[in-house]
Amino acid sequence: MNDDDPDAELLARVGRGEPRAVREMVERKLGRLLSLAERMLGRRVEAEEVAQEVFVRVWKQAPHWQPGRARFDTWLHRVALNLCYDRLRRRREEAPDDDADDPAADLAEAPDALLEAKQRDRRVARALAELPQRQREALVLQYYQELSNGEAAELMGIGIEALESLLVRARRSLRARLAGEPRRNDDA
């Protein structure tokens, strides 16, 4: 039960087909969906496709939503994660040796002024993409999506201790992967 779902009122208006509510829902949730999907998939285009597919489901489900059964944001993450899993599985089946994209592939096209920032961005993206899927999922949900440990664990279908264990391994692995790369000293 959750009576204080911050999205419930907006979702009800979406369910009634209010055009302004539809736009407000897109503006409220699209960024979070892209954030989740791009970090899970490592590909912007696919992340945008996932976001669009999620919203198609939102439009279908909104009139039938029953408040109190689940938080809408949790449901949204569940749908997006399932779509990401489908794509990751398809990717493995189609090209098992080509699972990890090189997120630095587009750096050659970046203007010089953005190059350094993009390099930092991409080395973290690459390290994240190389994590085992469950570790990456735990970190994306808990750190980037800022879900509570309980919400992230529930989404992943595991206990909180198991989630914390995944997070510890993910952060250790990332630290090790990034250790050999140049780090900024401006915050030392």
Next chain:
Amino acid sequence: MTPERFHALLDACGADLRRWPEAERDAARELLANGPPALRAACAEATLLDRDLDAYQVAAADAALIEGIAGAAPSVVPEAAYIAPIAAAASAAASDSARVETTASVAPSAAAASSSAGGPRARPWWRGAGFFWPRAGWALTGVAGAVAGALVVSVVLGDAGPAAATDWQKRATAFIDRGTDWSEE
């Protein structure tokens, strides 16, 4: 909170206490302020990884994506289209037209895909030249006669009017639902 639990949460959640379990934040702050200096050093170390993670930013959605997603939502059928009983009962052709428009707004990409793949979109059967309007005229005449007859009967029978109106509203709502699935309250 024990130093061991502090380290466990630091390793799992990073140095920003806002990402820690809410129930343990106050105890963590207390321990950080008054506990062993090694805890603060461990926090500083964890902060470095947090900053690396924060460097991975996802670009905001562009306007075209926002428009595309919002535009794919089913549009609402205007209330007037199913409030006026005579118009709704008499104009099957008009409601067909509304359904076509609603379908296009629900799945613009599908409509576009069929358009690009198969040339111009197929015209509805009733838009054939010289076919629709004569028949619609006869239909309207017939339905208008039926409505007039029903009105006479309802006046004669007294309380039959409200029941008939209620029944019509149910039918109209069901029709709208079937087309768009967006009219439920």
